[in-house]
Amino acid sequence: MITLLSDEKKKKIVVVFLLLLISNIFLLSSISYAQTSLIGIELFTNQVSTNNSNSTYQAPLIFDPISNKKNVDFKVTGQALTDVNILNGQKQVILVIPEELIGEVSPNGQAKIEVDVLLSEKAPVIGGLLGTISKLLKDILGILGLVLPISKQISALLDRLFNLGRLSYTADILNHGSYLLIDYETGLVSAIIHNLQGVVVELQNILKGLSGNILIGALIGPLTTAINNLSNALANPSAELLDSLANASILSNTEVVFPTTINKPQHDIYGDINGISKKDFHMHIVQTEVIELDVFKDSNSLSSIYLKALKQESYSDMALPTNLNFGKHTIQTLNNEEWIATSTGEQEDAPTTGKISLTDTTSGEKNWQIKVKQTSNWKNQQSALQNSILKLYGGELTYTGFEDTDINYPFTNTADYLEITDQNEKVLLELNTLDRRGSLQFDIKTFKLFIPKNLKKDEGVYQAQFIWTASNGP
Structure with missing residues (x-):
């Protein structure tokens, strides 16, 4: 004092x-999405990612007690094709792995792809080949009329030349450590060629049946030549044809599945106050020359897996x-x-x-x-x-x-x-x-x-x- x-x-x-x-x-509960940075490279609109782990916050992922592994399929779906004029590079599908799980996720077989495909007469190379056949088939239908059974078969094949429907194919998954990748393009082109070859065979069989028809005799020769030209082109595709099929196809409603195996992490992973860790896997169908992981990690096309972790x-x-x-x-x-x-x-x-x-x-x-x-x-x-x-x-x-x-x-x-x-x-x-x-x-x-x-x-x-x-x- x-x-x-x-x-x-x-x-x-x-x-x-x-x-x-x-x-x-x-x-910090809000996430700022940088979706605009993906507009220039995403192949489809409305891309959505899911997985079949069945893990939730209340029921985190359970690993096999003997192998300490879990097989999980990741799936991405897309709807309408984006404006192809703004896309450059190769068509690819990427699965970005969360940082704490890098090295713990590996492919478990091949990726499975399903896609609806349309071709256009305006496309280079393939459009010209299909356009000639289309014109001659329409001339035949004009002569025969549309009510005959053979006319209905021809009409259905004409539609299948351009509307290939839903194609299914597989692709190898490449493991780049921090992400898994497939080449969407090569398998797509092979599937298109295989589909068109089936249509060609059916057209050739129909021509054999029409060869004795006097009314359309004048059209048989040019049509046979046009179909043979398409068949030869598909059997030995040039670089120009492959490029046309890869880049001029109109695609929609695509589904891509990545089968993976996830190993139980051997290092500490922290979770929230209840010991649960949410890991986000980002998956996209893109057309790009450069893979920039930060762009994908900021996007909202993701699916999550919940793991039991150390208490956060x-x-x-x-x-x-x-x-x-x-x-x-x-x-x-x-x-x-x-x-x-x-x-x-x-x-x-x-x-x-x-x-x-x-x-x-x-x-x-x-x-x-x-x-x-x-x-x-x-x-x-x-x-x-x-x-x-x-x-x-x-x-x-x-x-x-x-x-x-x-x-x-x-x-x-x-x-x-x-x-x-x-x-x-x-x-x-x-x-x-x-x-x-x-x-x-x-x-x-x-x-x-x-x-x-x-x-x-x-x-x-x-x-x-x-x-x-x-x-x-x-």
Whole structure:
């Protein structure tokens, strides 16, 4: 206690510290999709990914107890073909593997593809071959009429020249570690050629039956030549024909299935507060020359698998005193004063302390701030202690998991302190990291209150209000 006598009587000030603790943890729950960056490379509109793991948050994936493996099929579907004029590169299907499962996911056989295909007479190379046959078949139908059984067969084959229907084929899955990939194009072209060859054989058989028909005899020769030209072209396709089939086909309603085997991870994977980890697999049908994984990881064409993991924690603990007693002091105005908070207010007693800790084992980016703000001046009913300053002295910071570059801590030595004044907010600690997990803690080893000289003081109890926050967010 500091005691000064006035001419009249001893007047004492009792300074009371009111402390409000607010711990606000803002969890990053929203995902910002960069779908626009995929517009230029996605082959189909409305691409949707699913998988058959049957895992849910309530029932995470169960691995075989002997092999520690699980077979899972991933599927992507797409509807209408996008504007092919804006697409460049090779048609491919990609399955992006979550980072913590890289090396644990491998192909389990070939990919299975189903797609509806149309061809156009306007397409280069193939369009010319089909166009000649189409014209001659229509001339024959004009002669025979549309009601004869043979006419119906010809009409159906004419339609199948261009509307190939639903084609099915398989493709090898290439394992690139962080993603699996198939060549969508090569198998597609082979399936189209196989389908057209079947139509050619049926047309050739019909021509044999029509060879004796006098009415269409003049058309048989040119049609036979046109069909033979198509047959030869399909049997020994040129690079131009292959390119035409790959790029000029009109595709829709595609479904691609990647059979995979997932190994049970042998390294620690952290989950949420219940120990569940959600892993997102992004799957796309694209036409591109360069695979940029970051583009796919930001998209919303994904399916998820839930794994049992280590418990994930994200919380702060501010063990701060709810009252700071700076003691009773005789009023004087000639000198500056600085008082220490103790349990009794007696300045000779041990200082009151506080402890702040933070644990965050969540995956992904962390942006923690621990702050304190004075929201009212030191006041009693008559007056305020203008320009007073609360000084916070920080202790040693200890941490695990994080690195020096992740943390901004203002107390670098025992003499460092933060000055808190009315309506002023100070940051006691900042933690910013993209992916590290860990914990930290530090002490507030001393609370001091500075009162300037030449300050009018009235007898009474002075109080102030402070708000402490711990937040994790943008």
